[in-house]
Amino acid sequence: MSVHDGNSLITMDALVFTSNIALADGGGLYIHDSNQGVMLKNSTFSNNTASSNSVYSSLDGETTYANSIFSDYIPTSGLASGGGMYVHDSNQDVDISNVEFSNNLASSFGGALFINTNNELIKLDGSLFSSNSAPGHSGGSCYLNNGNRNISFTDSTFSNSVSGSAGGAIYSSVINSKISFDNLVFSDNYAGTTGGAFHMVNNENITLSNSQFVENTAASSGGAVYIEDCARMTVKDCNFIENVVADVAGGGVYLTGITTGNLSGILFRSNTAVEAGGAMYIGVRSDDLIMSNMDMTDNTAIDGGALYIDSKNTGFALNNLSCVDSRASNNGGCMYIGSSNTDFSMSDSYIFNNTARYNGECIGPVYIYS
Numbered sequence: 572m573s574v575h576d577g578n579s580l581i582t583m584d585a586l587v588f589t590s591n592i593a594l595a596d597g598g599g600l601y602i603h604d605s606n607q608g609v610m611l612k613n614s615t616f617s618n619n620t621a622s623s624n625s626v627y628s629s630l631d632g633e634t635t636y637a638n639s640i641f642s643d644y645i646p647t648s649g650l651a652s653g654g655g656m657y658v659h660d661s662n663q664d665v666d667i668s669n670v671e672f673s674n675n676l677a678s679s680f681g682g683a684l685f686i687n688t689n690n691e692l693i694k695l696d697g698s699l700f701s702s703n704s705a706p707g708h709s710g711g712s713c714y715l716n717n718g719n720r721n722i723s724f725t726d727s728t729f730s731n732s733v734s735g736s737a738g739g740a741i742y743s744s745v746i747n748s749k750i751s752f753d754n755l756v757f758s759d760n761y762a763g764t765t766g767g768a769f770h771m772v773n774n775e776n777i778t779l780s781n782s783q784f785v786e787n788t789a790a791s792s793g794g795a796v797y798i799e800d801c802a803r804m805t806v807k808d809c810n811f812i813e814n815v816v817a818d819v820a821g822g823g824v825y826l827t828g829i830t831t832g833n834l835s836g837i838l839f840r841s842n843t844a845v846e847a848g849g850a851m852y853i854g855v856r857s858d859d860l861i862m863s864n865m866d867m868t869d870n871t872a873i874d875g876g877a878l879y880i881d882s883k884n885t886g887f888a889l890n891n892l893s894c895v896d897s898r899a900s901n902n903g904g905c906m907y908i909g910s911s912n913t914d915f916s917m918s919d920s921y922i923f924n925n926t927a928r929y930n931g932e933c934i935g936p937v938y939i940y941s
Contacts, residue, residue: 586614608633615640616655620647634658635666641683644675652677652714653685654703664692672712673701680705680742681714682732689717695724700740704733709770710742711760721749728756735763737797738770739787749776756782762789765825766797767814774798778805784823788815792852793825794842800828808836816844820852820879822870827854827881834862844872847907848879849897857881863890867905870897875907876925885914892920899927 617640641655654675658665665686672683682703686693693715700712711732715722722745729740739760743750750771757768767787771777777798784795794814798804804826811823822842826832839850849870853860867877876897880887894905904925908915 581609583609583611584613586611588614588616588619590618592620608635610635610637611639612637613639615642616644617642619644633664633666636668636670637666638669640671640673641675642671642673646676646678652680652705653683654681654705655683656685657681658684658686658688664694666692667695667698669697671699671701672703673699675703677705678707680708680716681710682712682734684713685710685716686714687716691720693722696726698727700727700729700732702731706733706735709734709737711739711762713741714738715741715743715745717745720747721751723751723753724755725751725753726755728758729760729768730756730758732760734761737762737765739767739789741769741771742766743769743771744773746773747775750774751778752780752782753778754781756785757787757795758783758785760787762791762793764791765789766793766795767816768795770797770799771801772799774801776803777801779809780805780807782809784809784811784814786813786815788817790817792816792819792821794822794844796824797821798824798826798829801832802830804829804832806832806834806837810838811840811842811850812838813841815842816846818845820844820847820854820872822849822851822872824851825854826852826857826860829853829857829860832857832860834860834865836864837866839865839867839870839877841869843870846873848872848875848877849899850877852879852881853887854881859886861888861890862892863888865889865892867892867894868896872899873901874899875903876905876927878906879903879909880907880915881909887915889917890919892917892922894920894922895924897925899925901929902927 644654654677655672675683682705703712711734732740739762767789787795794816822844849872870877876899904927
């Protein structure tokens with residue numbers, strides 16, 4: 572179906588689009604030039620085929636999708652993005668609630684969902700993303716691009732997503748945006764490079780809370796989470812369990828270029844990085860980080876079994892850290908601290924039964940490079 576309407580609110584309810592074919596965009600539905608927006612609810616899109624996506628919308632009005640299913644899309648082109656849904660050029664809010672995206676494929680970006688807008692708010696709530704893939708590029712389930720000012724994802728699950736590059740489930744490159752993720756579950760997602768669960772870059776403010784990261788994998792860095800160049804970051808009350816980096820650093824979390832950060836109430840258990848930071852890796856240009864009430868147990872890496880802090884960072888405070896049973900095959904069974912870090916402090920912490928192969932028992936738990 573193709574809809575072109577410049578002045579009306581488009582409402583669709585209880586529709587089924589299945590096994591349709593389009594030579595270009597919108598195998599199931601194509602909506603263009605609606606100044607009043609679109610509301611789609613209680614509908615199903617399945618087994619549709621096009622060169623790019625199953626549902627395409629390009630609007631000036633608010634976009635609302637609710638209580639619907641987008642599944643089993645397969646593209647006919649090697650340049651497809653947003654297999655289940657592609658939202659483009661919307662200057663108003665995008666609201667997605669209680670929607671299921673499953674078994675969608677995009678050969679390029681965003682296996683299930685691609686949002687490329689300059690709107691005020693993207694809101695996703697109560698939704699399920701399962702077994703979506705973007706084997707040619709980034710964002711196995713979801714790709715966020717352009718100038719979205721506020722992004723809110725709540726009460727949703729991302730599982731078994733695959734990307735050929737960054738962001739196994741989600742990739743976000745939204746300059747100067749504010750992102751809030753609350754009560755999300757990421758499990759069994761895979762990224763061909765960085766961020767098994769998600770990869771975020773160039774964000775103004777990121778808040779991640781009350782979320783679970785279980786058995787995600789990245790080929791390079793950030794088995795679950797990869798965050799780069801963020802002005803302000805808050806992570807609280809999250810669990811990272813059995814996430815893996817197959818090659819480089821940050822079995823659970825990889826951070827670099829963080830101006831100000833606060834991490835609290837986090838559990839890292841049984842995460843693995845081949846090289847550095849079994850639980851977490853903190854890269855260069857990361858300053859003013861406060862980490863408190865952290866439980867790091869049974870994590871593994873070559874250097875920094877649980878935590879690796881790279882060189883030339885300023886302003887670290889570790890408070891109430893429990894680091895137990897972690898292992899480094901080289902240095903720093905619990906923690907590896909690189910050279911030229913300044914203003915580092917640690918207090919009220921418990922470090923027990925961590926092991927490192929080199930540098931002797933006396934500095935097996937913590938290794939400080941100088």
